[in-house]
Amino acid sequence: MSSDSELVKKELFDAIVGYNKDKVLAAVEKAKAAKMDPNEIINALAAGMSEVGVRFERGKLFLPHVMVAADAMTAGVKVLEKDMPKGKDAKVASVIVTGTVEGDVHDIGKSIVSTMLQCAGYEVHDLGRDVPTANFIDTIKSKNAQMVGLSALMTTSMQVQREIIEILKEQGLRGKVKVMVGGAPASQAWADKIGADGYGENASEAVHKTNVLLAKK
Ligand code: HCB
Secondary structure, rough: OOOOHHHHHHHHHHHEEEEOHHHHHHHHHHHHHOOOOOHHHHHHHHHHHHHHHHHOHHHHHHOHHHHHHHHHHHHHOEEEEOOOOOOOOHHHHHEEEEEEEEEOOHHHHHHHHHHHHOOOOOEEOOOOEOOOEEEEEEEEHHHHEEEEEEOOOOOOOOHHHHHHHHHHHOOOOOOOOEEEEOOOOHHHHHHHHHHOOEEEOOOOHHHHHHHHHHHOO
């Protein structure tokens, strides 16, 4: 890793932590010009967003700052979407439904995961945020999905991940659809506890685990 790209990564990180959209977009352009891998750029922005979370928890930043940082992050990722390398076998892609569970409006991480899965060649149906459980179930059925990626960022909403798995079981769908959970409060232990097939700590790991779960090399 060159020291130049380390500097750009720091710029990306600082721009998010400084909740400055113009600086975020400028840093993204700089990173693109330096031919940095889009995944690396997103990871640097995501690290900045995690730091925003830490500062928010410590009372050093307030909700409006978090909202502006979140908006800047979303804008930065949008710029990168068109540059992400697309999977080669999109025509035979497995179908994946993603979304943030009901009662939870956090969608930055979920959207990154959806984008990276799409770029890996999967057909992704991103249902958005605060998604009613019935929408997940209906879409899994109507699209004949092989996997669902459930995002939850709060200790309250993560319970919905468990509920969705229970409903999938009740409806006889559990054998047909893999379930991956993610979001800050989730963990491998949580995934094991609620009977999910996988846990993605970040978007790169989510893609890797998806490839393994769906046996796509
Ligand atoms: Co929000 N919020 N928030 N928030 N928020 C958290 C999540 C807290 C932890 C902050 C805190 O208090 N310490 C907290 C939850 C506490 C808890 O668990 N009980 C919290 C709270 C309480 C709230 C409100 C209730 C605040 C209020 O109104 N008083 C409210 C929620 C209302 C609701 O949902 N009903 C709220 C609102 C907001 C916004 C709108 C200001 C903003 C969200 C904007 C948006 O998403 N469009 C926001 C944000 C940004 C955060 C923090 C600061 C950052 C979240 C984030 O975007 N992280 C967060 C603090 C934190 O998480 N430490 C804080 C960056 C992304 C890239 O990481 O973890 O989301 P990620 O995703 C990763 C990873 O988890 C994984 O891959 C992603 C990419 O690497 N992954 C998956 C995610 N989903 C996956 C699914 C898979 O299948 C696989 C992998």
